[in-house]
Amino acid sequence: MAIDPDFVDYYELLEVSSNASTATVERIFRYLAKRHHPDSSEHGDAKTFSQLVEAYETLSDPAARAEYDADYEYQRDQNSALMQETGHLSSDAADRQRMLSLFYAQRRRNMKTPGIGTGTLESMMGLPAEVLYFHLWFFQQKGWVMREESGQLSITADGVEKVEANMQDQQNMGLKRITQAGQTAAASVPVPPSHSAAIPASV
Numbered sequence: 679m680a681i682d683p684d685f686v687d688y689y690e691l692l693e694v695s696s697n698a699s700t701a702t703v704e705r706i707f708r709y710l711a712k713r714h715h716p717d718s719s720e721h722g723d724a725k726t727f728s729q730l731v732e733a734y735e736t737l738s739d740p741a742a743r744a745e746y747d748a749d750y751e752y753q754r755d756q757n758s759a760l761m762q763e764t765g766h767l768s769s770d771a772a773d774r775q776r777m778l779s780l781f782y783a784q785r786r787r788n789m790k791t792p793g794i795g796t797g798t799l800e801s802m803m804g805l806p807a808e809v810l811y812f813h814l815w816f817f818q819q820k821g822w823v824m825r826e827e828s829g830q831l832s833i834t835a836d837g838v839e840k841v842e843a844n845m846q847d848q849q850n851m852g853l854k855r856i857t858q859a860g861q862t863a864a865a866s867v868p869v870p871p872s873h874s875a876a877i878p879a880s881v
Contacts, residue, residue, distance in 0.1 A: 685753050688733035688746065696750065700738055707734040774813050775844055777803055781823060781833035782841040793830025 689696045692706050707730060712718070714726045736742045780802060785792035800810050814831065817823035822837030833841075 685749070686729060686733070687750070687753075688737055689750070691729055691733050692737070696747070703734065703737045707738075770809075770813070773803065773805065773809075774816065775841075777813055778817065778822060778833065778837060778841055781831070782838060785833050785838070791828075792832040793826040793828055794832070795830050799831075 689698070692698075692703060692710065694702055694706050698706075711727060711730050711734075713721050714723045714730060716722045716724045716727055736746050777799065780799070781792075781794060784794050796810065796814070799814075800807060803810060805813075814823065817831075817837070818825075820836070820840075822834055822840055823831050824834050826832050
């Protein structure tokens with residue numbers, strides 16, 4: 679079971695801890711229900727009020743709360759796993775550049791059979807299948823990769839231009855670093871004193 683986009687966090691809705699007692703849940707519910715009741719002129723909201731009632735009925739019943747808590751913990755674990763996955767996203771751009779370069783090299787080496795199979799790609803890249811297919815989806819949406827009649831995937835002209843643009847950017851960055859390093863080194867070299875200062879004035 680994946681993350682349920684329709685899952686409602688009743689604890690967050692009621693602004694209570696997941697360890698809150700039934701008495702606390704009831705007290706907070708009565709306060710919020712009064713505030714969001716449809717008859718309230720200032721904060722009345724029928725949808726919010728309905729959700730509050732549903733949350734209260736669930737969390738105030740021990741059996742229903744136990745069942746809800748199991749689902750609640752699962753959803754929290756899934757969200758936590760999703761957050762951890764975002765920590766690896768910084769490598770996605772590098773992986774895509776490397777993969778597109780593989781397609782580039784294959785077409786440059788063999789124009790008659792420029793395609794690479796997904797199984798070969800998975801082995802060469804060492805990526806999980808779901809991550810690999812995410813990158814391939816991105817390439818196809820961009821028009822950088824196409825599917826051959828054989829079923830294999832190959833780079834397009836737009837993909838070739840993208841790889842070469844990346845290469846040019848890297849060369850420019852390398853040249854910029856070399857230039858900056860040279861300027862820093864030159865600035866650190868002490869300037870010798872003027873020789874004219876060492877010549878005594880004529881009598």
